[in-house]
Amino acid sequence: MKKEDVPQEFGLNDGQKEVNYAVDSSGHYTLEQSAGWEVKTIALRQAWEAIVDQLVLELAAIKAGRKSPLAYHMVKNQMDPTLLSQYSGVACWRVKRHLKPKVFARLKPAALTLYADLFGVSVEQLRDVPEQPDLEFAEEDVETDSL
Amino acid sequence: MKIDFPHRQFAHCESGVTANLLNYHGFPCSEALVFGIGGGLFFGHVPFFKINFLPLTTFRVGPGGIFSKATKRLGIEVVKEKFRDPVAAEKKLDHLLQSGRPVGAQTGVFWLPFFPPAYRFHFNGHNLVVIGKEGDDYLISDPIFEETVRCPSEDLRKARFAKGALAPKGKIYYIEKMPEHFDLPSAVIAGIREVCRGMLKTPVPLAGVRGIRLLARRMTRWPDKLGEKKTLLYLGHVIRMQEEIGTGGGGFRFLYAAFLQEAAGILENDRLLELSEHCTQIGDLWRDFALLASRVCKKRVTIEDSFEELAQLLNRCADEEEILFNALATEIK
Numbered sequence: 398m399k400k401e402d403v404p405q406e407f408g409l410n411d412g413q414k415e416v417n418y419a420v421d422s423s424g425h426y427t428l429e430q431s432a433g434w435e436v437k438t439i440a441l442r443q444a445w446e447a448i449v450d451q452l453v454l455e456l457a458a459i460k461a462g463r464k465s466p467l468a469y470h471m472v473k474n475q476m477d478p479t480l481l482s483q484y485s486g487v488a489c490w491r492v493k494r495h496l497k498p499k500v501f502a503r504l505k506p507a508a509l510t511l512y513a514d515l516f517g518v519s520v521e522q523l524r525d526v527p528e529q530p531d532l533e534f535a536e537e538d539v540e541t542d543s544l
Numbered sequence: 545m546k547i548d549f550p551h552r553q554f555a556h557c558e559s560g561v562t563a564n565l566l567n568y569h570g571f572p573c574s575e576a577l578v579f580g581i582g583g584g585l586f587f588g589h590v591p592f593f594k595i596n597f598l599p600l601t602t603f604r605v606g607p608g609g610i611f612s613k614a615t616k617r618l619g620i621e622v623v624k625e626k627f628r629d630p631v632a633a634e635k636k637l638d639h640l641l642q643s644g645r646p647v648g649a650q651t652g653v654f655w656l657p658f659f660p661p662a663y664r665f666h667f668n669g670h671n672l673v674v675i676g677k678e679g680d681d682y683l684i685s686d687p688i689f690e691e692t693v694r695c696p697s698e699d700l701r702k703a704r705f706a707k708g709a710l711a712p713k714g715k716i717y718y719i720e721k722m723p724e725h726f727d728l729p730s731a732v733i734a735g736i737r738e739v740c741r742g743m744l745k746t747p748v749p750l751a752g753v754r755g756i757r758l759l760a761r762r763m764t765r766w767p768d769k770l771g772e773k774k775t776l777l778y779l780g781h782v783i784r785m786q787e788e789i790g791t792g793g794g795g796f797r798f799l800y801a802a803f804l805q806e807a808a809g810i811l812e813n814d815r816l817l818e819l820s821e822h823c824t825q826i827g828d829l830w831r832d833f834a835l836l837a838s839r840v841c842k843k844r845v846t847i848e849d850s851f852e853e854l855a856q857l858l859n860r861c862a863d864e865e866e867i868l869f870n871a872l873a874t875e876i877k
Contacts, residue, residue: 398793398794398798398824398827398828398831403793409660409662409663410660410662410663411660411661411662413660413689413690414690415555415688416553416554416555416688416792417555417792417793417798418555418576418792418793418798418799418801418802419793419798420824424821425805426576426798426801426802426805426820428553428554428555430553430690431793434787435838436783436787436834436835436837436838437783437784437787437788439780439783439838439841439842440780440781440783440784440787440788440834440838440841441662441663441784441788443776443777443780443841444665444780444781444784445662447777474654475596475654475665475666476666480666480707480708483707483708483711484707533661
C-alpha cells in the first residue's frame with residue numbers, strides 16, 4: 398500500500414484514527430494514520446446488524462410470552478447462556494431456566510440485581526424491554542458510492 | 545501517580561505494547577521489529593472452531609506469543625502472572641505501579657469504556673500497558689490509540705477478568721531485567737525461521753498457505769451449504785479478521801513487509817528488501833480480496849458473479865506467499 402492510498406473514509410471509530418503501514422515515495426515504510434476504510438465499515442456494520450436482527454427476534458419472542466426479558470439483555474450484551482453463566486456465576490442450566498417468562502417472574506431480588514449489575518442497568522430496566530432494539534453502536538454514515 | 549512512559553501509537557496491540565515496554569526499558573525499537581522477532585505473522589482457518597458462531601480465521605499467532613517469543617529471543621527476563629482473585633490482581637498491579645514499573649495486561653475489549661462503541665465485542669486477546677493510577681482511575685497506554693487514556697478501576701477489573709474464549713484471568717506481564725547486550729541478528733533470524741515454518745511446514749492443512757487454500761476451497765461451497773445470509777456473515781467475518789483495528793492493513797502483511805525492510809539492514813542482506821516489496825504486493829492482494837468481499841457483503845455484486853473470483857484471489861495470495869516464504873527461508877539458511 399502506498400502512503401497516498403491509505404484510506405481516509407468514513408469509519409466507526411468515533412474520530413479515533415488508527416495506524417496503517419504504507420510505503421512512501423522512496424519505498425520506505427512509514428506509519429500513516431487512517432480515518433477509516435469503507436470496506437471495514439461495511440464489515441463492522443454487518444456484525445452489528447446481525448445482533449440487531451437477533452434482538453428483533455428476541456423481542457418478538459418476549460412479546461409472544463415465549464421468553465423472558467433476560468433474553469433481550471443477554472443478546473444485547475452479545476452473550477449466550479454459556480457466557481452469561483460464566484459472568485454471573487449462575488449455573489448454565491439455571492440461566493436457561495431464567496430465560497423462561499414464568500421462572501423469571503418469580504426470581505428473587507438478589508438474582509435480578511446480579512444480572513442487572515452485570516449489564517449495568519437497574520432492576521426495573523432489566524424487567525423491561527423496549528419496543529425496538531435500542532442498540533446504539535455508531536452514528537449513521539453518509540452513503541457513499543465509491544465502491 | 546504516573547510513570548513517565550513514552551506512549552507511541554501503533555497498529556497492533558500486542559506488538560505495540562511490547563515495543564513500548566522495550567523502549568521504556570532502554571531498547572528503542574519499532575513495532576515491526578518486535579512483530580518480526582516475535583514471529584507474529586501466520587495464517588489459520590479452523591472451520592470447526594467457532595467464535596461467535598463463525599469459523600475461526602486468523603492472520604497472526606495466538607495472543608501472548610509475540611511478547612513471549614520476542615523477549616525470549618532478545619534475552620530479556622520477564623515476569624508473567626495470572627490471578628484467580630480480582631482483588632489480589634488489583635493489589636499486585638497497584639504495588640507494581642507504586643514501585644514505578646509499567647505493567648502490560650491482557651484484557652477483554654467489551655468492558656473498556658475508552659473503546660469506540662462499535663468496536664466493543666467480546667474479544668479477550670487485547671493488550672495494553674498500565675502506567676499509573678490517579679484516584680480511582682488507571683492511566684493506560686493503549687498502543688492503538690493516539691493518546692494515553694483513563695479507565696475507572698472497576699471497568700479495568702471487569703476487562704482483566706473477562707470471560708469466554710481466551711479469558712485473560714487477570715494476566716499481567718512486565719520486564720524484570722534487560723540483558724547487557726542484544727544479539728539482534730540471531731533474534732531476527734529465529735523470528736523469520738518460525739514464520740517460514742508456520743506458513744510452509746505445518747503438519748495440519750489448516751495453517752499457513754495450506755490454510756489459505758483450504759479457506760478458498762471451502763468458501764466456494766458456502767453459498768450452497770449455508771445460504772446467502774450466513775455466507776455473507778462468514779465473509780464479513782474474514783474481512784474483519786483481516787482488516788480490523790490492529791493489523792496495520794492487509795492482514796499484518798504490510799507490518800511484516802516493514803519488518804523485512806528493517807531486517808535487511810540488521811542482517812546486511814539487500815535481498816530482503818526485494819522480499820519486503822513482494823510482501824507489500826501480497827498485502828495489496830489481500831486488500832483487493834477484502835474490497836471485493838465487502839462489495840459482495842453490501843450486495844453491490846452478486847455471490848454467483850464473484851465467489852469464483854474471491855477464491856482465485858485467495859489462491860493467488862497462497863501461491864505468492866509460498867514463493868515469498870520459500871525465498872525467505874533460503875535467505876536465512
